[in-house]
Amino acid sequence: MSLPKPEELARVNYQPPARGWMEVKPDFRPGTYCNAASPKWLEWIDYPYPRQWSVAEEDWQLPENWKEIVLEGMEDRLARFRSLKLFFDICVRCGACADKCHFFLGTGDPKNMPVLRAELLRSVYKRYFTRIGKALGELVGARDLDEKVIKEWFFYLYQCTICRRCSLFCPYGIDMAEMTLLGREMLASIGINIDWAMASVAQCYDKGSHIGATPQAFKDMIDFLAEENERITGIKTPVSYNRKGAEILFVTPSGDYFADPGTFTLMGYLLLFTYLDLDWTFSTYAAEGGNFGWFVSHEMGKRLNAKIYHEAERLKVKWILGGECGHMWRVCNQYMPTWFGQVPSFLEVPVSPVTGTVFENARVHKMVHISEFTADLLRHNKLKLDPQRNAHIKLTFHDSCNTSRGMGIFEEPRYIIQHVLPEGHFFEMPPNTIREKTFCCGSSSGINANENMELRMQGGFPRANAVRYVHERYGVNHLGCICALDRATLPTLLQYWVPEVEVTGITELVGNALVFEGEIERTTDLRDRDLVGVGEQEGGEEEE
Amino acid sequence: MTLKRLLSERRAAILEKWRDRVFACYPPETASFLKREADRFSNPVAHRLTEGLKGIYATLLGEAPAAEVTAQLDEVLRIWAVQDFTPSQALAFVFFLKPIIREELAGELKADAGLTAELLDLESRLDGVALLGFDVYMRRREKLSDLKVSEMKARISGLLRRVGVDPSTL
Structure with a gap:
């Protein structure tokens, strides 16, 4: 390859190709994710599957039956949280939330549109818990749960600050925060946690x-x-x-x-x-x-x-x-x-x-x-x-x-x-x-x-x-x-x-x-910064 | 007619093409949002990028002091230094302007050979802008490193003061 001239550089096409969202996988670039939790923290609190693993490595050392654990966890949460099932079923992809998330606005990553972030979970729900998803798969937005999906959950569920700005604009009031929290719970159930939080x-x-x-x-x-x-x-x-x-x-x-x-x-x-x-x-x-x-x-x-x-x-x-x-x-x-x-x-x-x-x-x-x-x-x-x-x-x-x-x-x-x-x-x-x-x-x-x-x-x-x-x-x-x-x-x-x-x-x-009786004359604020007027007076005295 | 005057007259069309080319660096769904939403607070990336491009263009035309180009580049590059742009991707936007100008003024450039010398001069200045952009990008990356250090200090700054250490001197 010859070295590019600036004019040639200018012809480089940086436009990403249009691809379906299921095909685009997260790029774990340092600076854009939190480190994996150290096993010692999980041991302290008796949390499952403590192990030394790294987000940047290919093998996240998931427990052997991780898939079973996640799917059982989802089934359990669908039964316990009616809201989760409702949020999965009710979304009509109207897009009202799409451009309301600060992470979408700041990263420009379409998967941070709340509708798509929810879809990361919803697609698995459809595949395993709805008749139409079981029968038609990707045609209806359902997909198999594999390790890549887990990595995607991790990446995007920790790019949601459960602030609920998207919920404010959702005509159904779908609460992305609750979905994120439940998604993080399922990740934690197979030992996927972030170090800072744990x-x-x-x-x-x-x-x-x-x-x-x-x-x-x-x-x-x-x-x-x-x-x-x-x-x-x-x-x-x-x-x-x-x-x-x-x-x-x-x-x-x-x-x-x-x-x-x-x-x-x-x-x-x-x-x-x-x-x-x-x-x-x-x-x-x-x-x-x-x-x-x-x-x-x-x-x-x-x-x-x-x-x-x-x-x-x-x-x-x-x-x-x-x-x-x-x-x-x-x-x-x-x-x-x-x-x-x-x-x-x-x-x-x-x-x-x-x-x-x-x-x-x-x-x-x-x-x-x-x-x-x-x-x-x-x-x-x-x-x-x-x-x-x-x-x-x-x-x-x-x-x-x-x-x-x-x-x-x-x-x-x-x-x-x-x-x-x-x-x-x-x-x-x-x-x-x-x-x-x-x-x-x-x-x-x-x-x-x-x-x-x-x-x-x-x-x-x-x-x-x-x-x-x-x-x-x-x-x-x-x-x-x-x-x-x-x-x-x-x-x-x-x-x-x-x-x-x-x-x-x-x-x-x-x-x-606050003005107290018997206080000394305040010359600074609580951060030791001069109050207005005080510094000028002192400056004047110095000149004298 | 001088090149600068032509560039001034065709400012809106050239800037729009430059902006669209820059937006096209994002995934299609994002690019269409950046183009569509006009509110500067609901679409902060598009607003700041556009302001940066406008500023650089005006400086190229000599309408703003050359020293301001660093701040204008910073409008764009402070965003791209934290988004998924490598340095070469982040600086390519400067070069996007060259073919846009050549296409937009193709007729005039063909008709008036005298404009070519001016164009070469302008393109050379754009190369200079890109080099300055590299400095700006690096400064932003260094800033990120500094922030990591200062945040670590801030997390225990109360404790440091407690033991008589001024956190700002560390």
Whole structure:
């Protein structure tokens, strides 16, 4: 072959050939998939078929009877989840969902059209569980289950962040998230798991949090953040751990106490609770609000979640307050009482001790989201705030999929933002990218592994594109959110697409703005950044 | 009439062909979506690619400072550096423009031999744009590597501060 001249290169046809979707197989390019789970994690949690295997290798070392296991698993789930059978049967391929997925928009891969992603599972269902599929096979979109199909499931079911944006546009309300979760369960049943999720699950099961922090490390870290509060504000923010008889158990994801910028949000919680003189406690056992188990299977989600009610009962608290988290909130709000098997009778319907508001919406699960709690405080004028302390921040708000599309928490964070920011410092992203239609961060549901970076940058691109718009148009320099996974993953996303914008939790902004009696003069925000005006004054003094 | 003026007059037609050629790098179902959906937020890839192509074209015509071409290339290449484009595939789009211009202006080029020298000059500049594009592509790939490192640090940044280490100095 002779070396191509540029003119010849220009004639190279890069257009992929038009082929049927069954013939196009995934290309496991490094950067676009998560590593296989190490066997040790599976052994820790007693999960089936632990083994050393690699996604990039041809042989995934499936158990001998893997096909039988998967098909029996599908049969079992079709019986237990009527929704799954309904979703398989009801789709008319109208295509309304096709271009709504952030992974399709970001990767340009047609198999990320939700309709086609579902078809990966549906084709197997048809072949083995419908008469027409058994008889006519590929003619009706049915296909045999082979190892290539398993690889395809793995590739695409971990390119879905169970954000449910597609479901919003589906005229039948087909819930792709549920199909993805059940598909991942079937993969797990033959020992196909991703390391990032399983490491977090095993650590959480063993030690209480995804990062594997011991109770001592948990306490040490939070005590440090309390000291930071005192250094910056002059206010002591005492923390109580495992205190029996406290009114409120506070549960938050581990991202809030180990990783910046979540840590600043946690400092905000402590300031707020101190300001209110709240009767609350942390539990070093329920030290993880997040639940990567739910990204693996319903059963594992339940196993990791159980500690929250158990601790609430052991500590004899009245109700539970949850920190800023997305999937934690979905799990606690929509699954927890069902998994528990009954309405937890040892808890009371949450009542704000400050305003007397009864959180009727939490009557069943007995848990309130911090945004609901804070918005109610503001509604009753219970907080003295100085928004000028956030004057260096021009904010836009990212609706986290689980809290917004999942549960309709749209107004509360915006209401808080209005109070803690100076007027004219908040700018919405375009309507088709927020609220119900919000674009996912692209890294949720356990796929925020380092090795999966390219895929995450693609999946988060629609979100970042809208952030860039408000940055360029209004000078927005911060992206607010009420989700710990967002705080962990959006900074990386934005550093690639819009490096001028930083990520912040909303309670961090509350912490900045709260005015305490007896506080020292604030010169910085909780991140040690000069407040507006302060740096200029210091500069002037230096000149003198 | 100079080549630049011709290119300016035929801008819409040439840009449309260039854009369609670029979209055709994707699977057919995706290419048709990229072409169809006009909303910039519902179709971010098409929007950013188109903006990049428009910018590069304007710079070629001398309408924007030459220094801006790096940012314009980045519009395209920051997307392709994370999508399934090898470096040669990612940079081929620059060369797509050559035959498009020759086809679009075939009549004029035949009629006016004087335009050929200008065209050769323009094509040579396009080669230069492609070389600059290689720098841009590499910078984006390096950025991805940097992000992996900085994310690892961020995951334990609170802990690092706890033990008195400033994560930004690592």
